[in-house]
Amino acid sequence: MKQIDPKALFRLSVLGPLVSRERLERGELQQVIRELAQREYAIPQSQRRHLGEKTIQAWYYAWRREGINGLEPKIRADRGQSKIAPAIQEAVLAAKRDNPRRSIRQILRLLEVAGIVASQSLSRSAIHRLLHRHGLSQMAGSASLPEEKRSFTAEFAGSIWYGDVMHGPRVPVKGQLRKTYMVSLIDDASRLVAHSAFCLGETALDVQGVLKQALLRRGVPTKIVVDNGAAYRAHTLQGLCARLGIHLIFCRPYAPEGKGKLERWHRTCRDQFLTEIDERHITSLGDLNARLWAWLEQIYHQTAHGGLGGMTPLARYQRDLPRIRSLGAKAAHLDALFHHRVPRFVRKDGTVSYLGRRFEVPYELSGKTVRLVVDPHAERVVGVEDEAGASLGSATELDQLANQHRTRRKPDPDVATGSVRSGPNLVEIALAQYHGTKEQ
Known part of the structure; x- marks a missing residue:
């Protein structure tokens, strides 16, 4: 039947x-x-x-x-046949073969401009059916061909670090529970965590704070691979990496497989660290980080890793210590490398503001725009520069009470009025003549 x-x-x-x-x-x-x-x-x-x-x-x-x-659906008698004229069919197929990434819209426009077909005389669906029948309907190139992905491991520790952020537990801050974010940098070859810390945000400042500690503890990597988030796109981070000779590489959007080892570290942290944390015993952000760092050094770095042939992350990292770049002489100036430059206008009283506080700069800068050199982590102003980066002196926090008793410099009256006292002038001559007239 x-x-x-x-x-x-x-x-x-x-x-x-x-x-x-x-x-x-x-x-x-x-x-x-x-x-x-x-x-x-x-x-x-x-x-x-x-x-x-x-x-x-x-x-x-x-x-x-x-x-x-x-x-029942009827099979079209002309199925598999195109109503497009043979000459136009050849032109369509040739246009696609000549540039496989051409869309149907581009092909149609090309044929119309070349005078092969009249405007709006050829439908896009007819072109699609023709290309499909000849196996040319799929756009070639990176947009359609599967990208070849291969698992790899850096040959040496310090070659590649991966950076990313993971959501963490809530901690009490000033009487309120605040969400935390774990910022991490992990070495590709050894799986060692160069540094990781829970922060109250995932800003550029938080990322740079973790990077600073990672550099002090684990040396200078050749590359750092991060995603396209605003925190990693910040000019301050890019400038830091350029000064330290680090290649900052951004993963393609929606391609998390580029950081698979870091994702695996996040899963390990959730399964082995966060599951053991009792949030009721966490009294502050520092308390949470103290537990994280203790777990990293005493457990994670000391545990054999399946991807390292049974070696521990710390042992694998230490094997390549001779190859890892150290900060060297830059270590003494590392704080300065992490300073930010903030433009500010100097008021008439010789002060500028930063984070709601006022600072005094050299009085001669009044009315000018300068750049404050600040330590963003300590929230401290350390100096003043001009736009070219030349130092203009220091900046001290304003003390209005002390200023009541400070001796102020007064301008020279001659300089202020533009007077010239080196010789006679008309007023003096007129005065002398006036007195001479009265005496007669």
């Missing part, structure tokens, strides 16, 4: 209120069809949920003529 096509059964189910009636009154057919078109359907092999009135009407008359067979 011939099996009924599932689509024919679906169409028959749609027509149920019509075909089940023995007789339809005048005008009732269109009314029922209109009602059926307003319903929602689970249409086979389609994302649509509604049917048009003309479609339902065509199905009804097909059923009246042929019964259930009339509802």
